[in-house]
Amino acid sequence: MRRTFQKSGLIVSCQALPDEPLHGAEMMKRMAVAAEQGGAVGIRANGTQDIRAIKEAVEVPVIGIIKRDIPGSAVYITPEMEDVRAILEAGADIVALDMTDREGRLSKVKEMIDFIHAAGAKVMADISVLEEGMAAERLGSDIISTTLSGYTPYSPRQAGPDLELVKKLTEKVPVPVAAEGRIWSEREAVQAMRLGASYVVVGAAITRPHVITKRYAERMDEWLRNKLRAGNW
Numbered sequence: 001m002r003r004t005f006q007k008s009g010l011i012v013s014c015q016a017l018p019d020e021p022l023h024g025a026e027m028m029k030r031m032a033v034a035a036e037q038g039g040a041v042g043i044r045a046n047g048t049q050d051i052r053a054i055k056e057a058v059e060v061p062v063i064g065i066i067k068r069d070i071p072g073s074a075v076y077i078t079p080e081m082e083d084v085r086a087i088l089e090a091g092a093d094i095v096a097l098d099m100t101d102r103e104g105r106l107s108k109v110k111e112m113i114d115f116i117h118a119a120g121a122k123v124m125a126d127i128s129v130l131e132e133g134m135a136a137e138r139l140g141s142d143i144i145s146t147t148l149s150g151y152t153p154y155s156p157r158q159a160g161p162d163l164e165l166v167k168k169l170t171e172k173v174p175v176p177v178a179a180e181g182r183i184w185s186e187r188e189a190v191q192a193m194r195l196g197a198s199y200v201v202v203g204a205a206i207t208r209p210h211v212i213t214k215r216y217a218e219r220m221d222e223w224l225r226n227k228l229r230a231g232n233w
């Protein structure tokens with residue numbers, strides 16, 4: 001039985017790629033358990049080993065992805081049907097996939113969406129601009145997430161989350177919207193909800209300690225450099 005999501009809440013993305021210090025299913029399982037203890041209503045996880053380990057350890061639904069580089073392609077979040085199959089076999093309740101309008105992707109994903117639905121799971125569309133979100137909804141996606149805003153050449157690059165996109169999506173699409181990407185504070189999370197987001201997905205700010213540490217260290221170095229430049233240190 002696939003699990004269903006609460007109507008709204010925090011989803012914690014528990015991901016560590018092979019070059020990251022916390023890489024490994026055991027670590028990600030513990031991260032997910034901690035997130036659930038803290039009140040997360042769902043977990044987002046990458047790779048079949050992590051998805052399996054997390055599904056066994058938590059009660060909340062799990063969004064599965066497979067990040068994979070395909071030579072010559074910019075699409076790396078659940079790129080192919082074989083990835084969808086593997087995610088479903090690993091037990092994910094929701095499958096998230098790239099639904100950006102690149103490389104004819106939007107004409108290719110319908111088959112994937114139908115396959116996911118036939119397996120009793122739901123679809124999260126990872127998009128980067130409003131038009132992609134609207135197209136993803138028309139294709140039958142169950143949740144639209146701003147995951148890829150800032151990561152396609154035509155979406156805005158910004159330090160913080162794309163709250164403008166969250167707002168536009170909630171006005172235009174009739175399915176739940178998830179605010180995802182570069183959310184670093186509770187204030188930003190609440191702001192996203194105020195703008196109509198049903199879910200807020202937080203990754204690095206909760207589960208990537210080396211990134212959290214780097215932010216602290218860089219801010220402190222910057223302060224120190226400014227002090228030194230001003231000659232009062």
Ligand SMILES: CC(=O)N[C@H](C=O)[C@@H](O)[C@H](O)[C@H](O)COP(=O)(O)O
Nearest residue numbers: 013147151181182183202203204205
């Ligand atoms: C762009 C991309 O590949 N995003 C990935 C999607 O699964 C993850 O690396 C992010 O951690 C996730 O989207 C959450 O975002 P943030 O870690 O910024 O809170």
